[in-house]
Amino acid sequence: MNPAQLYSQPAAYLVVAAFLLGVGIFGLIRRRTLIGMLISGELIFAAASLNFMAFNRFAAPDQTVGQIAVLFIMGLAAAEVAIALSIIIAVYRNYRSISSKELNELKG
Amino acid sequence: MNTFPFSDWLVAAIFAVTIATTVVGALIAAFTKRIIRSVCGLAICSLGLAGLFYFLNSPFLALMEVLIYIGAVCVTIIFGVMLAEPDEPTPENFVKPFPVIAPLVSLAIGAGVFLGIAKLSLGHDWQTAAAGTVSDGSVHDIGVALLTTYSVPFELISLVLLVAILGALVIARTGRNKE
Numbered sequence: 001m002n003p004a005q006l007y008s009q010p011a012a013y014l015v016v017a018a019f020l021l022g023v024g025i026f027g028l029i030r031r032r033t034l035i036g037m038l039i040s041g042e043l044i045f046a047a048a049s050l051n052f053m054a055f056n057r058f059a060a061p062d063q064t065v066g067q068i069a070v071l072f073i074m075g076l077a078a079a080e081v082a083i084a085l086s087i088i089i090a091v092y093r094n095y096r097s098i099s100s101k102e103l104n105e106l107k108g
Numbered sequence: 109m110n111t112f113p114f115s116d117w118l119v120a121a122i123f124a125v126t127i128a129t130t131v132v133g134a135l136i137a138a139f140t141k142r143i144i145r146s147v148c149g150l151a152i153c154s155l156g157l158a159g160l161f162y163f164l165n166s167p168f169l170a171l172m173e174v175l176i177y178i179g180a181v182c183v184t185i186i187f188g189v190m191l192a193e194p195d196e197p198t199p200e201n202f203v204k205p206f207p208v209i210a211p212l213v214s215l216a217i218g219a220g221v222f223l224g225i226a227k228l229s230l231g232h233d234w235q236t237a238a239a240g241t242v243s244d245g246s247v248h249d250i251g252v253a254l255l256t257t258y259s260v261p262f263e264l265i266s267l268v269l270l271v272a273i274l275g276a277l278v279i280a281r282t283g284r285n286k287e
Contacts, residue, residue, distance in 0.1 A: 010235060
C-alpha cells in the first residue's frame with residue numbers, strides 16, 4: 001500500500017471512524033455531566049456518518065445513497081441535540097445541577 | 109501524469125492534516141475537564157470530518173457538516189452550557205469511589221472497541237468494481253434522488269424536525285411555569 005495513495009484506501013477512513021466510535025464510547029462512560037455525554041454521542045454519530053460515506057465512495061454503485069443517508073443522520077442529530085438540551089435545561093431548573101450523579105430520583 | 113512535481117505527496121499531506129484534525133478534535137472533546145473546551149473539540153473534529161467528506165468525493169456533505177455541526181449543533185450546545193452551568197466546582201469532601209480502576213476500565217472498553225473494529229476493517233479489501241457505475245453522486249443527482257426515490261423520508265425528516273422544535277419548546281416551558 002503506497003502511503004501517498006492512502007486517501008484512496010477505504011481502510012483509512014474505517015480506522016478513523018472506529019477511533020471516533022471508541023473515543024465516543026469512552027467519553028460516554030467517563031463524563032459526569034449530561035452535556036458531556038451529549039457531546040460524546042455526537043462523536044458516535046460522526047463515526048456512523050464517516051462509515052456510511054466510506055462505503056458509499058468505495059462500494060456503492062449509486063453514489064447518492066450514502067450522501068443522502070448522512071444528510072438524514074445530520075438532521076436526526078440536530079433534532080436530538082435540540083430535544084436533549086431542552087431536557088437538560090428542564091433538569092437544571094429542577095435539580096440546580098446536571099451532574100449525572102445527582103439525578104437519582106424518578107419523581108422530584 | 110500530474111504536471112506539478114510533488115502533487116501526490118501534497119494531497120497525502122493534506123489528507124494527513126484532515127485525519128489529525130479529526131483525531132485531535134475527538135481527543136479534546138472526550139478528555140478535557142471543562143465542557144466549553146469539549147464543545148470546541150467537537151467543532152474541530154467536525155472540521156476535520158468535513159475534510160474527510162471532501163476526500164470522499166462529496167463537497168456538498170463537507171459544506172453541510174460545517175453548516176450543521178459547527179454552525180448549529182455546537183452553537184446550540186454552547187447555549188446549553190451558558191444556561192445550565194455544567195462546570196460546578198467539585199465539593200471538598202468528594203471521594204472518588206474507584207480512583208484507579210474506573211478510568212482504566214473505561215479506557216479499556218474504548219480502546220477495545222477501537223482496536224477490534226480497526227483490525228476487522230484492515231483485514232478485508234472493501235473496494236468493489238461496481239462503485240460509482242450507476243451515478244457519480246453529484247449535487248444534481250442528490251437533488252433528483254431526494255425528490256423522487258427518497259421523497260417520503262425527506263418529508264418525514266422535516267416532520268421530525270418540526271416535532272423536535274415543538275417538543276423542545278414544550279419541555280423547556282413547563283419547567284419555567286413551575287417556579
